[in-house]
Amino acid sequence: MTNRAYNFNAGPAALPLEVLQQAQEQFVDYHGAGMSIMEMSHRSAAYEQVNNETQALLREMYGISDNYHVLFLQGGASTQFAMFPMNLLAPDRVGAYVMTGSWADKALKEGKLIGETAIAASSEADEYRRIPALSDIVIPERAAYVHITSNETIEGTQFQAFPDTKDVPLIADMSSDILSRPVDINKFGMIYAGAQKNLGPSGVTVVIIRKDLAESSPKTLPTMLRYDTHAKNNSLYNTPPSFSVFMVNLVLKWIQSKGGVEQVAELNRAKTNLIYNAIDQSGGFYKGFAHTDSRSMMNVTFRIHSEELEKQFVKESEQQGFVGLKGHRSVGGLRASTYNAVTHESCQALASFMADFQKRNG
Structure with missing residues (x-):
């Protein structure tokens, strides 16, 4: 088999090799059906x-009670930015947003198109280098709700604890850190x-989504944009992204095989700390973008004092098999995304490369 890249892409991102191999084995013939899962009717017993x-x-792994629906939808988080206010933001209510960076800002902009919004807290004055204090x-x-982005992929910040919003539903975009650590689902109205x-x-x-919230979808909304439509039809109202759901199934079983979310969180801390230690022990050659108490365990963002050196870092890293280390165009710098499937070996290799690059250019 060809060598696997050290994949630090921000998304689409690394998938577990075991999962890819399992999918490969079943790609043409799913469990003796004589066809791929992608070719099957979504009404079939197999799908x-x-x-x-x-x-x-997912329920088992996150301890999700019967009080919540688990839905498989399409359109990404970007569609949800508009869909949840369409369903939950009544004309006489206010959508509250905690501003933590680029993705929180996108959610707010969509909310403003639907109804009245307010900023509940913001770290914009600090260039979104930190998460606001609870x-x-x-x-x-x-x-009507309080919306947070649990992990900002671009700035590399992450909520270390979640706010208690009492009777106001807490809504979280967890696109970049779902299943990376244990979460008390009961704190949330929707994730x-x-x-x-x-x-x-x-x-x-x-x-x-909590059942009472799903069932309050306004009947004036288009059918496909109502949570109750998908809840009543077990996510099978229309043709689902069947292969993607199948792959999620395999990834969940892989997380299970690693000891579940608690064990995966420990692995994530250990491997991400390899990179943070390389930054902190560099004597200022590398500088972390996020404040220490807001650092993400999923996206490590950092700078070098010279943009020329940053470009050289990216070029040399690519030559050595590293992928995706260039920072997002909106903030620049460097970024290593260390999601669940990124291996300890990859993070160790990056830490070693960083030390060597500093030695040659410091």
Whole structure:
């Protein structure tokens, strides 16, 4: 087999090699059916079993109670930015947003198209280098929900703990850190996540929504944009992204084989700390972008004092088999995305490369 790249892409991102090999084995002939899962009717018993099992695995892994629907939708988190306010933001209510970076800003912009919004807290004055203190979050009167982005992939910041919003539903975009650590689902009214960072390939969006919120969808909305449509039809109202759901199924089983979310969180901490240590022990050659107490365990963002050296770092890293280390165009710098499927070996290799690059250019 050809050598695998050290894949630090921000998304679509690394998938576990074992999962890819398993999918390869079943790609042409799914369990003796004489066809691929992609060729099957989504009304077939075989696909319905995959759909139901994937929901059950997610429920088991995250301790999701019967009080929540688990939905498999399409359109990515970007569609959810508009869909949840369409469903939950009544004309006399306010959508509250915690501003933590680029993705929180996109969610707010879509919310403004739907109804009245307010900023509950913001770290914009600090260039989004930190997550606002939970005590700084001010929930407005008439709030329909409080929206957070649990992990900002571009700035490399992450909520270390979640706010208690009392009776106001807490909604979280967890696209980039879902299943990377344990989460108390009962704190949330709704969680949504594009699969392409920690859960599987692009194409499916997971929505975990409290039943009372799903059932309050306005009947004036187009059918496909109502949560109750998908809840009533077990995510099979229209043709689902069947292969993506199948891949999520395999990834969930892979997480299970690693000891579940708690064990995966420990692995994530260990491997990401290799890179943070390389930054912190560089004597200032590398500088982390995020404040230490807001650092993401999924996206390590850092700079070198010279943009020329940053370009050289990217060029040399690519020559040595590293992929995806250039920072997002909106903030520049460097970024290593260390999602669940990124191996400890890859992070160790990057830390070694960073030390060598500093030695030659420091």
